[in-house]
Amino acid sequence: xxxxxxxxxxxxxxxxxxxxxxxxxxxxxxxxxxxxxxxxxxxxxxxxxxxxxxxxxxxxxxxxxxxxxxxxxxxxxxxxxxxxxxxxxxxxxxxxxxxxxxxxxxxxxxxxxxxxxxxxxxxxxxxxxxxxxxxxxxxxxxxxxxxxxxxxxxxxxxxxxxxxxxxxxxxxxxxxxxxxxxxxxxxxxxxxxxxxxxxxxxxxxxxxxxxxxxxxxxxxxxxxxxxxxxxxxxxxxxxxxxxxxxxxxxxxxxxxxxxxxxxxxxxxxxxxxxxxxxxxxxxxxxxxxxxxxxxxxxxxxxxxxxxxxxxxxxxxxxxxxxxxxxxxxxxxxxxxxxxxxxxxxxxxxxxxxxxxxxxxxxxxxxxxxxxxxxxxxxxxxxxxxxxxxxxxxxxxxxxxxxxxxxxxxxxxxxxxxxxxxxxxxxxxxxxxxxxxxxxxxxxxxxxxxxxxxxxxxxxxxxxxxxxx
Numbered sequence: 001x002x003x004x005x006x007x008x009x010x011x012x013x014x015x016x017x018x019x020x021x022x023x024x025x026x027x028x029x030x031x032x033x034x035x036x037x038x039x040x041x042x043x044x045x046x047x048x049x050x051x052x053x054x055x056x057x058x059x060x061x062x063x064x065x066x067x068x069x070x071x072x073x074x075x076x077x078x079x080x081x082x083x084x085x086x087x088x089x090x091x092x093x094x095x096x097x098x099x100x101x102x103x104x105x106x107x108x109x110x111x112x113x114x115x116x117x118x119x120x121x122x123x124x125x126x127x128x129x130x131x132x133x134x135x136x137x138x139x140x141x142x143x144x145x146x147x148x149x150x151x152x153x154x155x156x157x158x159x160x161x162x163x164x165x166x167x168x169x170x171x172x173x174x175x176x177x178x179x180x181x182x183x184x185x186x187x188x189x190x191x192x193x194x195x196x197x198x199x200x201x202x203x204x205x206x207x208x209x210x211x212x213x214x215x216x217x218x219x220x221x222x223x224x225x226x227x228x229x230x231x232x233x234x235x236x237x238x239x240x241x242x243x244x245x246x247x248x249x250x251x252x253x254x255x256x257x258x259x260x261x262x263x264x265x266x267x268x269x270x271x272x273x274x275x276x277x278x279x280x281x282x283x284x285x286x287x288x289x290x291x292x293x294x295x296x297x298x299x300x301x302x303x304x305x306x307x308x309x310x311x312x313x314x315x316x317x318x319x320x321x322x323x324x325x326x327x328x329x330x331x332x333x334x335x336x337x338x339x340x341x342x343x344x345x346x347x348x349x350x351x352x353x354x355x356x357x358x359x360x361x362x363x364x365x366x367x368x369x370x371x372x373x374x375x376x377x378x379x380x381x382x383x384x385x386x387x388x389x390x391x392x393x394x395x396x397x398x399x400x401x402x403x404x405x406x407x408x409x410x411x412x413x414x415x416x417x418x419x420x421x422x423x424x425x426x427x428x429x430x431x432x433x434x435x436x437x438x439x440x441x442x443x444x445x446x447x448x449x450x451x452x453x454x455x456x457x458x459x460x461x462x463x464x465x466x467x468x
Contacts, residue, residue, distance in 0.1 A: 076351025164380025408436020
C-alpha cells in the first residue's frame with residue numbers, strides 16, 4: 001500500500017497523526033478543495049448522466065416537463081449510487097474514488113421495451129425489469145468477481161485502453177455540437193470553441209500550481225462557457241424555467257410492472273455493465289495505487305447492483321461506472337474517495353434542485369467535448385502504461401492485445417458492422433469495451449492458462465505499476 005508523498009514523521013513522534021499514515025484514497029481535503037474537486041467530477045459526467053433519460057424520455061413520448069423530471073431523478077439516483085461506492089457499508093462499495101451514473105448500455109433495450117409495451121406502460125415495465133436486474137446483479141457479484149484472476153495486465157491494459165478509445169468519439173461528437181440534426185453541427189464555431197477549451201485547459205494545467213492545477217479541468221470548463229456566452233452558445237432558458245425545489249417522488253410514472261422479456265433484456269444489460277465496471281475498478285485501482293482484489297471487486301459490483309435496484313424507486317435507471325471520471329482521477333492525481341463522495345452529494349442536491357441542475361447544464365457541449373479529449377485520452381494512456389507491464393516481448397501477448405483492440409474498435413470504426421445480428425446480441429456486440437474485454441479474457445485463457453504447466457502471467461497487482 002502506497003503512503004502519502006512527502007517527508008514521513010518519525011514513528012511515535014508528536015508530529016505523527018492518523019492522517020499521515022492513511023492511503024491517499026482515504027484522506028480528506030479541506031471543505032473548499034473537497035467541493036471544488038467534487039464539482040469538477042460532476043461537470044465531467046453531467047452530460048453522460050442526463051443523456052440516457054433524455055433519449056428514453058423522448059422515445060417514450062414524455063412532455064418537456066416530464067423529461068426534465070426524469071433527468072433530475074437520474075442525477076439524484078446517480079448521487080445515491082456514488083455514495084454507495086465511495087462510502088459504502090458492510091460488503092457494499094469499492095471505497096475508491098469511483099463515480100456511478102446512469103448506464104448508457106441500457107438505452108437501446110429500454111427503447112425496445114417502450115416500443116413493445118406502448119407509451120402508457122413503458123416506464124413501469126422498464127422500472128420493474130431494472131429492479132429485478134439489480135437484484136440479479138447483487139446476487140451474482142460474489143461469483144462474478146472471481147474472474148479477477150483472468151484479468152492480468154495484458155487483459156486490463158487492453159480493456160483500459162479500449163475504455164479511453166471508446167469514449168473519444170463521444171468527445172468528438174460533443175465538440176461538433178452534440179446534435180447531428182442541428183444546422184450548426186460540426187461548424188467552425190463549435191469546433192473552434194472545443195479547441196479553445198482544450199487549449200485553455202492545457203495552458204492552465206501547465207502554468208498553475210497546487211490545488212488550482214488540480215482543478216484545471218473545471219477552470220477550463222468555466223472559461224470555455226464564458227467564451228460561449230457572446231457566441232450565443234450558452235442557453236439560459238433552462239435556468240429561468242426550472243423550479244427551485246423538486247423531489248423525485250417514488251414511482252412517479254406508476255408502480256413497476258414485471259414482464260419476462262424485459263427482465264431478461266435488462267439482466268443481459270446488467271452483465272454487460274458488470275463487465276465494464278470490472279475493467280473500470282481494475283483501472284482505477286492501478287491509477288490510485290491500490291490494486292483491486294477480489295473482495296474490492298465484489299463490493300464494487302454489489303454497489304452497482306444495489307444502486308440499480310434502488311434507482312427505479314426514485315424514477316432512475318440502471319447505475320454503472322463512469323469511465324470519464326476514472327480519467328479525471330488519473331489526470332488530476334486527486335485520489336481521495338471523499339472528493340467523489342462530495343460529487344455524489346452534489347448530484348443529490350442537483351436532483352433535488354432543478355434550477356441548480358440547469359446551471360450545470362449551461363456548459364455547452366463543444367466545451368465538454370474539447371476538455372473531454374484530454375479526459376478520455378488520459379484513460380487510454382493509463383491503459384498503455386499498464387500494457388508496459390504485460391510482458392509484450394512474448395508474441396502471444398502481443399497477439400492478445402492486437403486482436404482484442406481490433407475487435408473492440410469495430411463498433412466505433414464501423415457502427416453498422418453488426419446491423420444484421422439479433423437485437424439481443426447487439427446489446428453486447430455494440431459495446432467495444434465489452435467485446436474487447438471478452439475477447440481479451442478468452443485469448444488470455446487460451447494462450448496463458450489452458451495447457452500451461454507454469455505461470456504464464458503474474459497475478460494482478462504483483463507487478464509494480466508505473467507512477468501515474
